[in-house]
Amino acid sequence: MDTEALHTERDRSSAPGTDGSGAGEGSRSVCFRRRPGWRRAAALVGACAVFLLLLSQFVMQPFLIPSTSMQPALEVGDRVLVNKLAYRFGSEPRRGDVVVFDGAGSFVPEDAAGNPVSAAAREGLSALGLTEPSDTDFVKRVVGVGGDRVVCCDKGGRLEVNGVPVDESYLYAGETASHVPFDIVVRQGTLWVMGDHRSRSRxxxxxxxxxxxxxxxLDRVIGRADWIGWPAGRWSPLPPTGAFDRVTAPDGAHG
Incomplete structure (x- = not known):
């Protein structure tokens, strides 16, 4: 009897994968080792998404520029970083600030939100700067604050705030202060806002x-646009303007 051959056959039959039970145990073992890695990856992705959503909700939110109304400061496709803490601790928007605000009830009807499910999905994506903002969100420059008298235009074609002519160097090349004349007093607790590309701005x-x-x-202001975060070639802070430095509040105090 060939004992060596018997031992060889016995060894082959006991090797993993040579019968049904051995193959199953090996496969299950591999799967068991892999699954925790996928769980950890999924948990990490979920945690990052939650962190970014919380960050955009309370601190700094990306905002995709959808139109040419703020040229040349902001171009279509720019993603600005909106500082949501800028006006949280008693500070209020100042003349010259570029702000993002919810225009529901002022620029668009209150009921313009549409389907709540699609609106919620869009809000989540826009909060990460992945899609255009809601139709009720706008970005404009503050020209007048509560109590200001804003007039357009003076004999030189310039805007006047509280009787002081404003040289708006940030306007789009060739633009005038406004083709539409107006003379308004801004109600307390509100802002008068305009785009830099006046002929393209509603x-x-x-x-x-x-x-x-x-x-x-004021309670509709989401935050102040402080930085251009994308594209990489345009990464820069939004430059401040000194256009309103000589303007004082109607009572003589600096506004």
């Missing part, structure tokens, strides 16, 4: 005859 001027007179309530 702003406070377009809502003069509506409730609120074109002004935006």
């Amino acid at each position: 702003d406070s001027r377009d809502h003069l005859g509506e409730p609120g007179g074109g002004t935006v309530p």
Whole structure:
């Protein structure tokens, strides 16, 4: 009897994968080792998503620029970083600030949100800067604050705030202060806002005859646009403007 051959056959039959039970145990073992890695990866992705959503909700939110109304400071496709803490601790928007705000009730009707499910999905994506913002969100420059008298235009074609002519060096090349004349006093607790590319901007001027007179309530301001975060070639802070430095509040105090 060939004992060596018997031992060889016995060894082959006991090797993993040579019968049904051995193959199953090996496969299950591999799967068991792999699954925890996928779970950890999924958990990490989920944690990152939650962190980014919380960050964008309370601290800094990306905002995709959808139009040419703020050229040349902001171009279509720019993603600005909106500082949501800028006005949280008693500070209020100042003349010259570029702000993002919810225009529901001032620039668009209150019921313009549409389907709540699609609106929630869009809000989540726009909060990460992955899609255009809601149709109720706008980005404009603050030109007048509560109590200001804003007039356009003086003999030189310039905007006047509280009787002081404003040289708006940030305007799009060739633009005038406004083709639409107006003379308004900004209600307390609201803002008068305008785009830098005046002929391409629907702003406070377009809502003069509506409730609120074109002004935006302070509690609708989402934050101040401080940085251009994308594309990489345009990464830079939004430059401040000194256009309103000589303007004082109607009572003589600096506004």
